[in-house]
Amino acid sequence: MTTSANTAIRVQAATLADFDVYKVRADFPILARKINGKPLVYLDNAATTQKPQAVIDAMVHYYTAENANIHRGVHTLSELATESYEQARATVQRFLNAAESREIVFVRGATEGINLVAQTWGRANIGPGDEIVISAMEHHSNIVPWQILCEQQGANLRVAPVNDAGELVFDQFEKLLGPKTKLVAMAHVSNALGTVNPVRKIAQAARRVNARVLLDGAQAVPHMTVDVRAIDCDFYVFSGHKIYAPTGIGILYGKAELLEAMPPYQGGGDMISSVTFEKTLYNRLPYKFEAGTPHVSGAIGLGVAIEYVNSIGIDRIARQEKQVLAYGTKRLLQIPGLRLIGTAREKEGILSFVLEGIHPHDVGTILDQEGIAIRTGHHCAQPLMERFGVPATARASLALYNTIEEMDALAAGVEKVREVFA
Amino acid sequence: MPDLRDLYQDVILEHSKRPRNYRTLEAANRKAEGFNPLCGDHFTVYLQVGDDGLIRDVSFQGSGCAISKASASMMTQAIKGKRIEEAEELFQRFHHVVTGKNGTESNDLGKLAAFAGVSEYPVRVKCATLAWHALHAALQGEQHAVSTE
Numbered sequence: 230m231t232t233s234a235n236t237a238i239r240v241q242a243a244t245l246a247d248f249d250v251y252k253v254r255a256d257f258p259i260l261a262r263k264i265n266g267k268p269l270v271y272l273d274n275a276a277t278t279q280k281p282q283a284v285i286d287a288m289v290h291y292y293t294a295e296n297a298n299i300h301r302g303v304h305t306l307s308e309l310a311t312e313s314y315e316q317a318r319a320t321v322q323r324f325l326n327a328a329e330s331r332e333i334v335f336v337r338g339a340t341e342g343i344n345l346v347a348q349t350w351g352r353a354n355i356g357p358g359d360e361i362v363i364s365a366m367e368h369h370s371n372i373v374p375w376q377i378l379c380e381q382q383g384a385n386l387r388v389a390p391v392n393d394a395g396e397l398v399f400d401q402f403e404k405l406l407g408p409k410t411k412l413v414a415m416a417h418v419s420n421a422l423g424t425v426n427p428v429r430k431i432a433q434a435a436r437r438v439n440a441r442v443l444l445d446g447a448q449a450v451p452h453m454t455v456d457v458r459a460i461d462c463d464f465y466v467f468s469g470h471k472i473y474a475p476t477g478i479g480i481l482y483g484k485a486e487l488l489e490a491m492p493p494y495q496g497g498g499d500m501i502s503s504v505t506f507e508k509t510l511y512n513r514l515p516y517k518f519e520a521g522t523p524h525v526s527g528a529i530g531l532g533v534a535i536e537y538v539n540s541i542g543i544d545r546i547a548r549q550e551k552q553v554l555a556y557g558t559k560r561l562l563q564i565p566g567l568r569l570i571g572t573a574r575e576k577e578g579i580l581s582f583v584l585e586g587i588h589p590h591d592v593g594t595i596l597d598q599e600g601i602a603i604r605t606g607h608h609c610a611q612p613l614m615e616r617f618g619v620p621a622t623a624r625a626s627l628a629l630y631n632t633i634e635e636m637d638a639l640a641a642g643v644e645k646v647r648e649v650f651a
Numbered sequence: 652m653p654d655l656r657d658l659y660q661d662v663i664l665e666h667s668k669r670p671r672n673y674r675t676l677e678a679a680n681r682k683a684e685g686f687n688p689l690c691g692d693h694f695t696v697y698l699q700v701g702d703d704g705l706i707r708d709v710s711f712q713g714s715g716c717a718i719s720k721a722s723a724s725m726m727t728q729a730i731k732g733k734r735i736e737e738a739e740e741l742f743q744r745f746h747h748v749v750t751g752k753n754g755t756e757s758n759d760l761g762k763l764a765a766f767a768g769v770s771e772y773p774v775r776v777k778c779a780t781l782a783w784h785a786l787h788a789a790l791q792g793e794q795h796a797v798s799t800e
Contacts, residue, residue, distance in 0.1 A: 586668075588716035590690050591659075594772060598655050606690050620691035620714055649659055650668075650717070 248549045253541065254630045256281040267600030270635045275420050275448060275579060275626030276604050277470045280534075284473060287533040291526045298522055300499055314525050317532025318515070324535045325465065326456040327482055331514035334488070335523050338479035339447040340370040342466030343414070345481055345518065346443055347374040349491040350464075351412070354441075357383035360409040362440070364389045364397050364426070365616050366419040369609040371445045375414060384411075391616060395422040395571040403434050410440040417449035417465075421608040421624065422571025423554075423579030425449070432461045441487070447471050451628065452550060452577045454543050457482050469527060473628075474534035478527030481518070488514050495520040538629075546629040553627055554578045557636035564643055570622050578627030581608075584643070587650050589623040595649055596623075599642045657768030658775070659717065662725075667717035672710040672727035679710075681792065685785030687777055692719050696727075696785040704735045711785075716778050718769065723782030725763055735790050742783045749779045 254260050257279045262269055271279060291313065297306035299314050315330075322330040336342045355361065361375045365388055372386075379386050387410075389402035397415075406413075413435040418425050428444055435442045443464040449455055451472040457465050464487075469478040483491075493500055493511055497520035502510045511517045538546065557580055561567055566585035584592060593605035604624045607614045614620060625639055676682075676697035685694045694713030701707050709727045714720075726745075730738040745763055751770030769779045 588720075590692075590716035590775075590778065591718070594658065594775060595655060611691075614691070620693070649655060650664065 248541070248545045250549060250630065250632050254632075256283070256537075257630055258282055258285070260630060264600040264602070265598050267598075270599075270601040270638045272625035272627065272631065272635065272639060273602045273604050274451075274628035274631075275471070275608075275624065277476065278451065278473050278628050279630070280475070280530075281473055281537050283537050284475070284530045284534045288475065288526045288530045291529050296526075299525055300516070310525055313529045313532075314523070317528045320532040320535050321480055324450075324455075324539070325480075325482055326458055328458060329485055332482055332485050332488065334481040334483065334515040334518045335528050336466075336479050336481050336518075337477055337524070338468035338470070339445055339466040340374075340468075340479075342464075342479055342481035343370055343443065343445065344374045345494045346464050346466075346483070347378045349494050349518075350441070350483075350487060351375075351378040352381065353490075353492055355379075355382045355384045355411050358409060359384040359411045360387050360405075360407075361385070361412045361414060362387045362389060362402070362405050362410055363414050364402070364416065365391045366395065366397070366422060366424060366610065366613050367414075367416055368420050368445065368447070369611070371414055371416060372612070375412075385409075388612075391424075391613070394573050395419065395424045395617075396573045396575075397424070397426055397431075399427070399430065402431070406434055406438045406440065408438065410435070410438050412441045412443060414443040415445065417444045417446045417455070418452070418577050419571070419579070419610075419613075420448045421579070421581055421610040421613050421622070422573065423448075423576040423581070423626075424571060424573040425453075425575040425577060427575075428460050428462065436461070448577065448579075451538070451546075452543075453547055463487055469531040469534065472531075472534055473537060474531035475524075475527045478524045478531050480531075485514060488518070493517050493520070497521045499523075541629065549629060550578045550627050550631070553631050553633060553636060554580070556633050557625065557627075557639065560636050560640040561643065564640065564647070566647070567643065570617050570619065578631075580625040580627075580639075581622045582624075583619050583622050584646065587646060589621045591650070592623040592643070592646050595646045596639075596642045599638070599645065601639060601642045603639075658772055660765045660768065662762060662765045663721040664717065666721035666724040670711075670720055670724035672731075673712060673724065674710050675712055676708055676710040678708065681789045683785045683789035685713075685781045685788070687715075687719075687781055689777075690716070692716060692778065692781055694719070694723055694782050694785055696723070696782055696789050698786075698789050700735065700790075706730050706733055706735065706738060709786075711782055715781065718766075718775055718778040719781045722766060722779045725765075726782050726786060729761065729763055730786070738786065739790060742787055745783060746780060749776050 259279045295309045297310045299311040321333045387405045390398045432442045441463040444462045446467040450467045465482040470476040500520040502512045570581040589605035678699045679697035681698040692715035697710045699708040711723045749769040
């Protein structure tokens, strides 16, 4: 591509009328710092996102002015903390368009949400010979919990293939579905490739064989509108820290009727309504699944992070990220010897690539010297790396604050890598 | 701020592109695998050790980054013809240099002194020592794969 074409795209993105990326960047204090003497170019957002001042302030405010345990005190602070915590739940409910707030369970992250479903719903509903269908692009967190469950219950894991572009091969997926299929567990968006899976079609196909559907939304919620009722999935999980919230907090959405019927996950305080040594009665939803003192400040931070995203508008964020992705894709493809892994028609802001003759680790170290943070490795998706015949990739992943200029910096950094290894 | 050239010295780049003794060893009587599960780097080190404790031949195969591959390549050159104890002792000194331990002179390491720059990049120490850990396991007669984690 010519320089003038690059400039044309740059102008187009800079003039996105309703999104001022530089104003947004000012909301994230860490983006002002330097790394190795260079301005930070943070492109590791699929691993974790940076936090806006509003989220940091909310957590500081909680510990400064409202800190107390929830759901048990009659004193003022406990009431305040409980109210903030439950407000955050309501914010998440609206964000996912869940029917009721009791369908929103606070967990540590997407990983814990999946493990919760595997060990409660799974152990109660999966039996010998039953099948769980996943895809070849799953993160280890959507593989291993099902392997553990299959081992426990004598069930079988089936894996739907992906094509060379990194898309689910839908007819092959459908062929795996049958009377033995009890669950389809799939990523909404692939963390290693950016592929967006056709989740409504997946859920419809699963319905036809009366299978339940769990979606791993960790890489989807920061980038697109998610409506769990429109998708008609049974479970949906995501991690707060990938959508500008703190680490250690995440969400399990489950349809109320399913959550009601599920046995509890962990036993302890708050998840009971009464305890005697003869018989314990479990609490109502969602508290049945929230044993022990939860991550109150994290939940509050998550609520504020979602309000922050809403204040900008997820559709605007999506448009901005698509522009930067399109530009970044073109810039990287101009580099000789660079191969993009993951070229799905429907994809989110992930640029996974390999350079001929240069290991991703070396790419990561040299880019870091330029202040550019990317992830290198197998991205917790080793079976997927095997599918593409690479041990690892270098991965740049986008968030709402990334700019066209940062894609130029990335491309220049990769050119520098090639110089070092020339 | 560390200079990239301290890490990617010419001799390291050269060995990463043209690794020496990069083959399987038919006559090997000891071998061990080294594996870094974080990045997928994976090497097998082959040794032919005489009854007199001399390393008569050594080779390696596998995949990894420039640092790990160059380190493996230069390791095979450095230990060929050495006694087992000498190779182990060299590993100790090499390890001290790449981890930046005080009081370690890198000038008695010969060409391997090129890896001193690794000490400025702590996350890359595992890369530089991967093949050496496999060597150590092979010399100890351990059959299982060694892991950096």
